[in-house]
Amino acid sequence: MEPSTQDELWLAKLDDVLSSQPESRTKHFPVPTETAIANARSFLGELLSTGNNPTRLTISAVGGIAITRRNGTRKVMVECLNNSQVHALFADDETHQMHTRNVQPTPLGFRTLLAESDGYLNG
């Protein structure tokens, strides 16, 4: 069945993260592990439940899955790494200010990150 809603489209994209990526990308970057995909699915579910969508979802060059939300010059990129760690980058393309932090890959950890992200992206 074809995905019908925006949420379903993003979840389908994640489920198909290997096949939905251009062949040349999967050929040159490390394949995401099941743990990375599971963490990304959990984070994406929490994000979509807030009524927001990512602006970018891709295989990370460093191994794992990167999910980005952007608002203007600001972005929050969450990397669900193949070693099961999750890290977030808060970056402003205009001021070149940034900070990072590790994220607990739990529903509470992701909800806390999303609240923090909302404040950053809309600040």
Added chain:
Amino acid sequence: MAEIPNEMMTQGRPVDPVFQDDERLFRRFHPDDLEDGGISSDAVELPDMSVNRSKYGPPEWLLLDEEFEDWGVLSFRVDQIPVELIHNGQTHYTFLPQHVPHRRNYPHSEVWAFCEGEHVTDQTMSLLDPDLHLRWRQTIAWQSKIAITPDSPS
């Protein structure tokens, strides 16, 4: 694959360890790594990030293989590499370009990371703190210019 120019072959030339500050380094990137007209930090990675030296060839040489024909090339200057970073006030990281010629690609080089003087490799990636790695990648992405624009993202 397009024919490799003769000047690209190493042909017995030695390693040139000297990088001038204003020398540009070229790196190939996927069309999906264009982000709002800029370059995503996903185009940048450690350890041993592959680049080509502008001193020994143009950016077009990175796209000679047909599987890369729709990719782009970014560039940054040697002096734009964050050379030294202290993480959490205690761990000392340094970053340096190294000329690593290949038989069919003399300009090939790598940006190496060192943790407390130890070269970080694929086998010792645990030495590279993920948060520091993220910030380093974003810094290079911000410093980079597009030398060759890729085809439209997929």
